[in-house]
Amino acid sequence: MGLFLYLFCLSGLVQGAEPPSRFPKPEFETGYVQPLTQCPAPRAAYLEWVDVGVLAGALALTAWLAIRKRSRRGILAMTVFSILYFGFFRRGCICPVGSIQNVAASLSSTSFLLPWTVVLLFLLPLVFALFFGRVFCAAVCPLGAIQDVMIRRPVRLPRVVSGALGLIPYLALGLAILYAVTGAGFVVCRHDPFVGFFRLGGTVTMLVSGAVFLLLGIFVARPYCRFLCPYSVLLNWAARFAARPVTITPDECVNCRLCEASCPFDCILPTTPDRPPETRPVARRRLGWAVALVPAAVMLGAVAGFAMHTVFAAGHPVVRLAGRIALEERLQMREYTLESEAFRGTGQPLAQLDAEARAILARFRIGSTVMGGVLGLVVGGQLVGLALWSRRKTYEIDNGNCLSCGRCFEYCPVGRPGGKGAGQDHGN
Amino acid sequence: MKTLNQNLTRREFLRGIGRYSLLGLLGWLGLTLGRGLRRGKGTEYVWQIDPEKCTQCGRCATACVLSPSAVKCVHAYVVCGYCNLCGGYHQPNTKTPDTAAENQLCPTAALRRRFIEEPYYQYDVDEALCIGCAKCVKGCGSFGNGSLFLQVRHDRCANCNECAIAAQCPGEAFARVRRSRPYRLRGGVA
Numbered sequence: 001m002g003l004f005l006y007l008f009c010l011s012g013l014v015q016g017a018e019p020p021s022r023f024p025k026p027e028f029e030t031g032y033v034q035p036l037t038q039c040p041a042p043r044a045a046y047l048e049w050v051d052v053g054v055l056a057g058a059l060a061l062t063a064w065l066a067i068r069k070r071s072r073r074g075i076l077a078m079t080v081f082s083i084l085y086f087g088f089f090r091r092g093c094i095c096p097v098g099s100i101q102n103v104a105a106s107l108s109s110t111s112f113l114l115p116w117t118v119v120l121l122f123l124l125p126l127v128f129a130l131f132f133g134r135v136f137c138a139a140v141c142p143l144g145a146i147q148d149v150m151i152r153r154p155v156r157l158p159r160v161v162s163g164a165l166g167l168i169p170y171l172a173l174g175l176a177i178l179y180a181v182t183g184a185g186f187v188v189c190r191h192d193p194f195v196g197f198f199r200l201g202g203t204v205t206m207l208v209s210g211a212v213f214l215l216l217g218i219f220v221a222r223p224y225c226r227f228l229c230p231y232s233v234l235l236n237w238a239a240r241f242a243a244r245p246v247t248i249t250p251d252e253c254v255n256c257r258l259c260e261a262s263c264p265f266d267c268i269l270p271t272t273p274d275r276p277p278e279t280r281p282v283a284r285r286r287l288g289w290a291v292a293l294v295p296a297a298v299m300l301g302a303v304a305g306f307a308m309h310t311v312f313a314a315g316h317p318v319v320r321l322a323g324r325i326a327l328e329e330r331l332q333m334r335e336y337t338l339e340s341e342a343f344r345g346t347g348q349p350l351a352q353l354d355a356e357a358r359a360i361l362a363r364f365r366i367g368s369t370v371m372g373g374v375l376g377l378v379v380g381g382q383l384v385g386l387a388l389w390s391r392r393k394t395y396e397i398d399n400g401n402c403l404s405c406g407r408c409f410e411y412c413p414v415g416r417p418g419g420k421g422a423g424q425d426h427g428n
Numbered sequence: 429m430k431t432l433n434q435n436l437t438r439r440e441f442l443r444g445i446g447r448y449s450l451l452g453l454l455g456w457l458g459l460t461l462g463r464g465l466r467r468g469k470g471t472e473y474v475w476q477i478d479p480e481k482c483t484q485c486g487r488c489a490t491a492c493v494l495s496p497s498a499v500k501c502v503h504a505y506v507v508c509g510y511c512n513l514c515g516g517y518h519q520p521n522t523k524t525p526d527t528a529a530e531n532q533l534c535p536t537a538a539l540r541r542r543f544i545e546e547p548y549y550q551y552d553v554d555e556a557l558c559i560g561c562a563k564c565v566k567g568c569g570s571f572g573n574g575s576l577f578l579q580v581r582h583d584r585c586a587n588c589n590e591c592a593i594a595a596q597c598p599g600e601a602f603a604r605v606r607r608s609r610p611y612r613l614r615g616g617v618a
Contacts, residue, residue, distance in 0.1 A: 201495045
């Protein structure tokens with residue numbers, strides 16, 4: 001009987017018949033009750049809202065700890081909480097860093113599912129940054145938190161190096177948006193170095209890069225946050241306009257220089273000499289050159305972006321598949337990849353795939369050129385910033401880059417118990 | 429001191445303008461997204477496999493960030509033919525359709541069978557053992573009714589923002605689906 005059925009279904013295969021029901025449903029005589037297929041439900045939707053609530057609460061608490069309470073210990077406790085909750089308990093997904101891509105994909109495609117919770121996840125840290133600085137980075141982001149506890153012997157990077165490396169997040173943000181709007185996938189999530197630890201498993205590349213970042217982080221404080229994180233660009237720009245960012249001193253700076261070396265991220269700007277290092281005409285000429293270079297940098301960036309668009313487009317699965325199919329057709333290959341085999345199985349015409357790939361390539365051409373131009377503008381802006389000179393009479397925080405970690409609080413003698421201005425927090 | 433104060437005030441003023449224009453920008457972004465959400469996009473999603481697009485390539489077993497994979501073989505009993513010789517359970521060259529280990533297709537013996545009545549057998553998936561390799565799915569789809577197929581099991585899935593398997597799926601079978609209908613079962617259950 002079984003063998004007969006076996007032969008029967010072989011003949012079915014030859015005819016290319018599709019399931020279901022090569023074999024009719026049996027008529028049982030023993031009163032057999034067919035079991036139901038079990039389908040365990042996903043995590044309840046209200047728990048996603050709980051996560052948003054926890055995020056908002058953690059942001060508010062961190063802001064209070066950093067700005068009003070000025071407690072490094074409290075911030076450290078929040079750091080540990082975030083590693084445990086957002087990291088190990090929630091296993092890293094979905095996070096505000098990755099949500100950039102959901103938002104970008106949703107803006108470009110009408111069919112992309114975007115929950116309210118993800119919108120809030122994206123907006124909340126930015127709104128907090130506009131008022132209190134980067135409190136999200138301080139202790140709420142699990143990726144930052146796991147690096148923060150690794151800082152042991154931070155070295156001071158030369159300004160040139162940190163400035164140049166600081167351009168990488170702009171590139172990362174550009175690529176994240178470019179790949180999200182073209183439907184190529186979420187590169188930030190794909191190359192997230194730490195999520196493998198939170199899930200206690202992952203690809204070798206993920207775990208190795210995570211370990212490298214953590215070990216590097218012993219000496220170069222929070223390397224991912226400062227030199228790679230795409231969300232840091234948005235937070236940086238929001239924090240520059242923060243209404244009440246953290247301050248080194250709760251009162252007026254007395255220029256004691258005690259805090260000078262306390263910041264592992266080099267975000268404390270020292271005082272400057274009273275006079276600019278050069279005469280006014282020289283400075284003006286230098287600024288003129290820098291401003292004149294901006295359009296050139298934009299042009300150069302756009303050209304470079306245009307030249308790179310095929311390279312970037314190769315990361316899109318459809319473009320890759322179309323290239324592979326074209327190669328197979330040209331060389332009359334019989335060894336198919338899993339992708340090309342799956343495509344041939346669908347019976348879709350090759351021309352349709354080709355047209356699809358061309359359309360995607362066109363989007364990459366525009367997107368990549370725009371991205372290059374914007375990157376050029378960023379570089380130009382940096383040059384102008386370098387050419388400007390402003391006098392600082394006191395030690396100030398570089399608000400854009402400050403992660404609000406609170407390490408400098410303890411170094412400031414002003415406002416110590418019994419000291420001047422304890423418990424107050426005005427001043428700059 | 430007076431000049432310093434004036435300087436600070438101007439700087440504060442400009443920062444205030446910057447702050448509220450950025451806040452406006454974020455608000456505009458929120459509204460734009462919100463309009464999209466009201467059109468029915470504002471739904472929680474989970475990842476799921478479309479069994480009709482699945483090519484049984486075997487990557488579900490290895491690409492998932494979890495180990496073993498959150499993708500498991502699911503059995504739609506309503507579609508099953510309860511065959512004695514099962515294309516999903518037995519090796520293709522099986523001589524005697526029994527439970528001998530050398531005859532079983534499943535590398536982890538996660539597919540079990542139980543005698544019901546002559547000549548019918550019920551097949552069950554032991555999810556603790558299943559690794560989502562799709563060998564049985566291929567066998568059942570080729571020789572049987574296709575009652576075995578892969579599904580993301582939501583009690584295990586971490587619901588990553590980008591599903592690592594989806595990124596590698598050759599058949600583009602993975603998609604975000606609404607949380608209210610989290611499975612795509614054959615035979616119209618759930």
